[in-house]
Amino acid sequence: MGKLTAAITAVGAYVPNFVLTNKMLEGMVDTNDEWIVTRTGIKERRILKPEEGEGSSYLAIKAAKNLLEKRKIDPEEIDLVMVATATPDSLVASTAAFVASEIGATNAFAYDLLAACSSFLFGMSTAASYIQSGRYKKVLLIGADKMSSIIDYTDRTTCIIFGDGAGAVLFEPNTENLGIQDEYLRADGSGRQFLGMDAGGSLLPASEETVRDRKHFIYQDGKTVFKFAVSNMADVAVRIMERNNLNNEDVSWLVPHQANKRIINATAKRMGLEDSKVMINIHRYGNTTAATLPLLLRDYEDQLKKGDNLIFAAFGGGFTWGSIYLKWAYN
Numbered sequence: 438m439g440k441l442t443a444a445i446t447a448v449g450a451y452v453p454n455f456v457l458t459n460k461m462l463e464g465m466v467d468t469n470d471e472w473i474v475t476r477t478g479i480k481e482r483r484i485l486k487p488e489e490g491e492g493s494s495y496l497a498i499k500a501a502k503n504l505l506e507k508r509k510i511d512p513e514e515i516d517l518v519m520v521a522t523a524t525p526d527s528l529v530a531s532t533a534a535f536v537a538s539e540i541g542a543t544n545a546f547a548y549d550l551l552a553a554c555s556s557f558l559f560g561m562s563t564a565a566s567y568i569q570s571g572r573y574k575k576v577l578l579i580g581a582d583k584m585s586s587i588i589d590y591t592d593r594t595t596c597i598i599f600g601d602g603a604g605a606v607l608f609e610p611n612t613e614n615l616g617i618q619d620e621y622l623r624a625d626g627s628g629r630q631f632l633g634m635d636a637g638g639s640l641l642p643a644s645e646e647t648v649r650d651r652k653h654f655i656y657q658d659g660k661t662v663f664k665f666a667v668s669n670m671a672d673v674a675v676r677i678m679e680r681n682n683l684n685n686e687d688v689s690w691l692v693p694h695q696a697n698k699r700i701i702n703a704t705a706k707r708m709g710l711e712d713s714k715v716m717i718n719i720h721r722y723g724n725t726t727a728a729t730l731p732l733l734l735r736d737y738e739d740q741l742k743k744g745d746n747l748i749f750a751a752f753g754g755g756f757t758w759g760s761i762y763l764k765w766a767y768n
């Protein structure tokens with residue numbers, strides 16, 4: 438028997454029905470479709486409307502159920518449910534615990550994982566470690582974010598970027614050397630001043646003042662974040678290629694976090710990849726934070742073949758970033 442690796446064996450996803458187009462945003466803030474498309478690549482994003490009264494768990498549950506139904510998996514077989522999210526239903530009580538109960542994963546333990554836009558990537562590493570240890574056989578990793586819950590729709594620098602969505606993948610043991618091959622994950626806490634949300638945590642709890650000063654919304658110094666993202670995402674992806682002796686022809690797909698089409702293009706260029714090998718759906722969903730990578734896998738699942746070499750790359754708040762090399766496990 439070969440060594441135990443952790444492979445993705447199923448994918449599911451969900452996005453809300455409401456489509457927020459660039460045209461609609463033109464009526465809300467001083468912006469225009471041409472600026473948004475040329476600077477970011479985004480045309481529309483999905484929003485879970487506040488009137489629906491649901492949190493990120495709603496998106497996560499839908500994505501998980503989609504996966505379970507597609508692959509006819511009994512939820513009672515799942516050992517662990519992880520929800521990667523920057524927008525949990527509430528602080529303290531784990532969103533993942535609620536999701537696990539709602540999908541019928543009654544034998545699983547569950548917890549959340551927070552690393553902003555890198556949460557799902559880091560979650561892949563965590564899920565894989567549990568599988569490779571031999572302790573668990575089925576780990577469900579969900580990336581879910583209701584970004585609209587922390588967006589200031591009067592701030593044109595952020596409201597045009599983010600959308601809501603969720604995606605889920607199942608990790609299982611593999612003995613054919615498919616699944617996760619290598620990872621390079623990084624963090625730099627000096628970045629927290631450039632991308633985050635000031636209030637609502639232990640540092641600055643909610644008060645009348647924090648609400649009045651609009652400190653419960655996400656902010657970013659876009660230019661600085663862009664500079665860090667564009668060099669770091671490419672650096673880690675190229676490093677993963679080099680240390681696994683992969684050239685551009687060996688790489689089947691780049692699976693990049695969807696923050697900005699220009700960052701994605703720059704990463705692909707440094708890797709020497711042609712456009713046809715780059716997964717992209719930012720034009721449809723915007724930046725869904727923890728959901729971008731599994732949403733890509735759902736959208737491209739039909740084109741993936743067993744043995745394909747996938748390079749994942751992400752960059753996000755913290756700062757956090759990294760790259761993972763995975764061999765796809767099914768047709």
Ligand code: UT7
Pocket residue numbers: 467468469472473476477554593594597658659660662663666695696697700724752753754
């Ligand atoms: O996923 C987590 C990681 N996040 C990222 O990786 C995001 C990284 N950053 C970015 O993607 C880009 O910096 C943005 C898309 C956020 C902004 O693009 P940019 O090319 O860096 O624009 P900028 O911030 O330098 O702004 C250029 C101009 C400014 O006007 P002036 O000062 O040149 O007159 C802005 O005020 O564009 C203006 N502007 C806008 N104009 C129309 C900023 N936002 C908008 C807008 N519509 N929505």
